[in-house]
Amino acid sequence: MKEIYPWNLSAWQQLQAQRQANRLAHAYLFHGPAGVGKQDLAEAFAASLLCQQPAADGSACGHCSACQQFEAGTHPDNLILVPEPGKTQIQIDPVRELCARLGLKSHQGGFKVARIEGAHRLNRSAANSLLKTLEEPTDNTVLVLITDQPSRLLATIRSRCQGLRLAAPPAAGARGWLATRVGDHDADLLLALANGAPLTALALTEGEHLARRQAWFDQWQALIDGREDAVAVAADWSGADNNAPLEWMSQWLMDLIRLQQGEHAIRNLDLLEPMQDMAEDMDPVTLHNLLEQVWQALQMTATPVNRQSLFEDLLIAWTAAGRPRRRRKHA
Ligand SMILES: [Zn+2]
Known part of the structure; x- marks a missing residue:
């Protein structure tokens, strides 16, 4: 069963108090x-609603037949919709199917719980289809929309959901939690790189993320020193299986912009x-234009585009x- 992270505990308790009082939102x-940990909290919440013998704090027991089905991904009243890999939008068909299933009686006589991850990716017709279900909810259904970009949801959808931020x-709590999980890594650096998000910070220590970041930075620096060729580096970066080089x-x-403005609270603490040295003779307007160009490139990678030439231009x-x-x- 999913761990409730300490910083999400009050949200969890709020949900469980609503459940106790029979005041859950639809x-x-x-x-x-x-x-x-939004998705983890939603998963723990779904499991707790479906469990046949939840613990006193509301959490799922992990042993009953419902919990076993939940863990195996076969619980018929546990519905989940995630954006398809490589697709930027959630289309109407899977939403229609989800809503139809929510409209049926629950298989096990309890709750039906549906989660939609990346809910800002619902396209307009999918969102309108969902709106009907939000307007006329059936009994014992709980729908959880999850997003890190709530402003991209239709206002009519947002207004029909109970928001949970x-x-x-806070940094001290995050550092304490992270420090016990990352061995020799510098928890402060990881948190700075992750903008304070503990799970992102933790994920940085897995696989080759940090080693690749360092290699990309070395190439990036070599480019402005005239020791590397932009076309060759672009070939390397565009071969990455995600947008990590662009995000870095x-x-x-x-x-660099922060340093030029006299701020020293930069994220890449280890590269200060x-x-x-780089910030010293960079033109501020050029830096802003480059940043704009990177953001545009990040959006364009979601469309059919020649990655090699996109990276070359940058x-x-x-x-x-x-x-x-x-x-x-x-000189
Ligand atoms: Zn259970």
Whole structure:
């Protein structure tokens, strides 16, 4: 069963108090930044509603037949909709099917619980289809919409859901939680890189994330020093199976802008020294334009686009931005 993270405990208790008082909403909107455990909380909530013998605090027992089915992903009253991999929108058909199933009697005589992850990805017709279910809910149904971009949901959907904001915990609490889970890693650095989101920080320690980030940064720096070729680096970056190089580049540019503005609270704490050196002779307008270009590129990667040329354009512009630096270094 999913762990209730300490920073989500009050939200959990609020939900369970509503349940005790028979005052559950028909629809909830769990919103807040990525990496704070919204999906885990929704899963624990769904499991607790379906469990036949929940514990005193409301959590699922983990042993009853309902819990076993839940864990196996076969509980007929547990519905979940996630955006299909590679698709930017949730289309109407799966939503229609979900709503039809919510309209039926529950299989086990208790709740029917549906979760929609990435709910901001509902396209307009899917959202309108869902709206009908929100307007005329059937008994004992609980719908949980989950998103880190609530402003992208239709206002009519938002207004029919009870909002539950899940925020990143205060730094000290997050650090304490993280420090016991990341071994030799620097919890403060991880949290800074993750903008305070503990689960994102934890995920950074898995696999090769940090090693790749360092390799990409070295290439990025080599480009403005004239030691690497933009086309070759673009070939490397565009081969990554996600947008991580672009996301890091956006973070690095924002840190350069912060440094130029005299702020020292940058996210990439471990790169402070090379970043300070870079910030010295970068043109501020060029930096802002580059950042804008990276954000546009991030949006374009969701569309059919030639990644190689997208990355080339960016890195050629970045290389050009390093001209004053190269002049200084070679003077
Ligand atoms: Zn149970």
